[in-house]
Amino acid sequence: xxxxxxxxxxxxxxxxxxxxxxxxxALSLRQLPPEVKIMVQHQLTPELxxxxxxxxxxxxxxxxxxxxxxxxxxxxxxxxxxxxxxxHEFSPAALLGLARELYGRSPEACAITLCGACFDHxxxxxxxxxxxxPQVVAMVxxxxxxxxxxREEREYR
Amino acid sequence: MxxxxxxxxxxxxxxxxxxxxxxxxxxxxxxxxxxxxxxQFRGFEKLCEGRPFSEMPSLMARICGICPxxxxxASAKACDALLAVRIPPAADKLRRIFNMAQIVQSHALxxxxxxxxDLVLGMDADPAKSNLWGVxxxxxxxxxxxxxxxxxGQQIIERLGGKRIHPAWVVPGGVSEPLSQADxxxxxxxxxxxxxIAVRTISWFKQVTGSFREExxxxxxxxxxxxxxVKEDGSIAFYDGKLRIGDATATLVADGLSPARYxxxxxxxxxxxxxxxxxxxxxxxxxxxxxRVGPLARLNxxxxxxxxxxxxxxxxxxxxxxxxxxxxxxxxxxxxxxxLYCIERMEQLLTDPEILSKHVRAVAEPNAQEGxxxxxxxxxxxxxxYKIDDHGLVRWANLIIATGQNNLAMxxxxxxxxxxxxxxxxxxxxxxxRVEAVIRTYxxxxxxxxxxAGQMALRxxxxxxxxxxxxxxxxx
Numbered sequence: 001x002x003x004x005x006x007x008x009x010x011x012x013x014x015x016x017x018x019x020x021x022x023x024x025x026a027l028s029l030r031q032l033p034p035e036v037k038i039m040v041q042h043q044l045t046p047e048l049x050x051x052x053x054x055x056x057x058x059x060x061x062x063x064x065x066x067x068x069x070x071x072x073x074x075x076x077x078x079x080x081x082x083x084x085x086x087x088h089e090f091s092p093a094a095l096l097g098l099a100r101e102l103y104g105r106s107p108e109a110c111a112i113t114l115c116g117a118c119f120d121h122x123x124x125x126x127x128x129x130x131x132x133x134p135q136v137v138a139m140v141x142x143x144x145x146x147x148x149x150x151r152e153e154r155e156y157r
Numbered sequence: 158m159x160x161x162x163x164x165x166x167x168x169x170x171x172x173x174x175x176x177x178x179x180x181x182x183x184x185x186x187x188x189x190x191x192x193x194x195x196x197q198f199r200g201f202e203k204l205c206e207g208r209p210f211s212e213m214p215s216l217m218a219r220i221c222g223i224c225p226x227x228x229x230x231a232s233a234k235a236c237d238a239l240l241a242v243r244i245p246p247a248a249d250k251l252r253r254i255f256n257m258a259q260i261v262q263s264h265a266l267x268x269x270x271x272x273x274x275d276l277v278l279g280m281d282a283d284p285a286k287s288n289l290w291g292v293x294x295x296x297x298x299x300x301x302x303x304x305x306x307x308x309x310g311q312q313i314i315e316r317l318g319g320k321r322i323h324p325a326w327v328v329p330g331g332v333s334e335p336l337s338q339a340d341x342x343x344x345x346x347x348x349x350x351x352x353x354i355a356v357r358t359i360s361w362f363k364q365v366t367g368s369f370r371e372e373x374x375x376x377x378x379x380x381x382x383x384x385x386x387v388k389e390d391g392s393i394a395f396y397d398g399k400l401r402i403g404d405a406t407a408t409l410v411a412d413g414l415s416p417a418r419y420x421x422x423x424x425x426x427x428x429x430x431x432x433x434x435x436x437x438x439x440x441x442x443x444x445x446x447x448x449r450v451g452p453l454a455r456l457n458x459x460x461x462x463x464x465x466x467x468x469x470x471x472x473x474x475x476x477x478x479x480x481x482x483x484x485x486x487x488x489x490x491x492x493x494x495x496x497l498y499c500i501e502r503m504e505q506l507l508t509d510p511e512i513l514s515k516h517v518r519a520v521a522e523p524n525a526q527e528g529x530x531x532x533x534x535x536x537x538x539x540x541x542x543y544k545i546d547d548h549g550l551v552r553w554a555n556l557i558i559a560t561g562q563n564n565l566a567m568x569x570x571x572x573x574x575x576x577x578x579x580x581x582x583x584x585x586x587x588x589x590x591r592v593e594a595v596i597r598t599y600x601x602x603x604x605x606x607x608x609x610a611g612q613m614a615l616r617x618x619x620x621x622x623x624x625x626x627x628x629x630x631x632x633x
Contacts, residue, residue, distance in 0.1 A: 046270070046300075102304070
């Protein structure tokens with residue numbers, strides 16, 4: 001069965017930008033089904049188009065810099081064109097678009113973001129992001145369950 | 158008053174790091190001078206003072222997100238010298254594989270991601286389309302090949318080092334973990350596909366070069382020295398060996414040089430207009446001691462590669478000119494030949510039974526207060542030199558990075574390209590792109606070479622002798 005791919009993105013040395021790394025750590029301690037694959041990246045790169053094209057669903061995790069600190073959002077992501085000329089600015093939509101363009105397939109995808117308060121140098125999280133981590137984990141697990149509808153009801157929490 | 162002007166290209170795009178180019182024109186609109194300015198600064202040499210020497214490999218790997226493995230290896234070799242140990246044979250082989258995986262992924266990045274827009278879409282392509290995405294549309298198979306080759310190198314780094322960026326697996330005295338049979342088998346399984354892609358890409362490149370005769374003639378096509386590492390038998394070396402310097406006539410100027418004594422024959426000069434130092438060969442002085450490093454230099458000074466397919470390609474490559482291959486445009490092909498060699502050589506090393514040995518680290522206290530580590534990074538020869546005190550704390554560090562060693566040649570190349578292609582006082586996109594493209598042939602890594610933290614981009618300015626900036630083009 002094609003995997004459900006969780007791609008966390010951010011820099012763990014820039015405070016709240018490392019949110020996805022913390023969530024990935026928390027998820028790795030859960031009894032997740034074997035089809036669930038977790039990857040954490042400093043940035044999205046073209047190479048990810050290969051596993052993305054092979055996934056049945058992709059969940060992107062990232063810290064947002066616009067909004068109220070601690071604000072949690074989930075948005076569907078559709079394949080799109082590359083907005084930037086350089087690969088340092090590679091969006092989830094562009095990654096899905098690349099997967100479809102080069103490998104003929106882009107899966108269902110959503111982006112879960114938690115708005116950060118501090119992106120300075122450092123490994124600590126702000127109070128708002130630290131407090132929001134359990135909600136992010138819960139939302140990811142909910143998304144995973146909805147991506148695996150054929151399986152018998154299981155509780156991953 | 159003479160109507161002299163300067164053109165500024167800022168930022169330079171599709172390179173690693175931040176830079177700009179200034180072109181100085183005379184009153185007839187002819188280019189009289191050109192400079193490649195590196196505008197970022199990081200200062201790792203100072204930053205590491207006072208830190209324990211054992212931290213150096215991990216700390217120095219942070220210099221760069223593209224070639225952390227190169228710094229890890231050169232740094233660990235400098236620490237090996239401080240320990241005065243001989244590392245276990247399996248660790249030596251594993252480090253070699255690690256280094257070559259890094260070269261594969263970095264060369265793939267340079268050829269497929271950074272330079273392929275010029276090669277696939279042409280130097281005069283619409284700047285809005287002349288990028289990776291344009292290549293994906295025009296030649297999806299080439300794009301898939303580039304993605305796969307880069308992924309191949311990164312996956313080897315991840316299997317050996319635990320992660321693809323900033324792995325800390327290479328340590329003073331060897332490596333921290335042996336290679337498992339499962340990982341060895343997985344890497345070996347992926348090699349035939351990687352080989353196939355490398356061969357296919359070289360074949361494609363040789364076909365497209367016919368469209369770039371003018372660029373070959375004007376892209377850094379001048380005599381210089383070339384420096385690279387070779388084994389005792391004269392074949393190409395990436396991890397260890399002696400340094401060899403050849404000239405434009407393919408005559409050896411120096412051979413058997415000890416990398417640990419680099420300061421005897423290599424110097425560095427600081428210019429006020431760039432954070433990037435310029436290295437030169439001391440016996441010829443500055444700037445006459447200009448030399449080039451990296452794929453073109455390595456293939457110019459090596460007698461052979463040492464693997465079957467790469468040697469076939471090298472023999473054909475050396476036929477391009479009767480003596481040394483001078484045009485920097487040929488860096489691209491040299492890069493692909495090295496990539497092919499690294500894949501072939503990794504297969505040889507991985508099938509050596511010793512590669513699975515559990516003995517991969519020699520442990521010792523410091524036995525020397527000064528150590529030099531040198532290796533071949535993707536862009537050229539890399540030196541790390543540390544001095545420590547009685548407590549093992551670093552008191553002095555010097556890094557000589559490939560891009561700095563190419564600095565004089567890059568500046569001269571920009572001047573040559575500008576003189577050939579720039580006319581008048583208005584910048585055209587194709588001209589601007591060629592000025593940038595010649596820099597891309599060297600695949601400069603500016604974060605590494607300034608030991609700095611940075612962004613990336615390039616800018617071109619048109620400047621008069623009065624200092625007036627007449628025209629300026631910047632790319633976001």
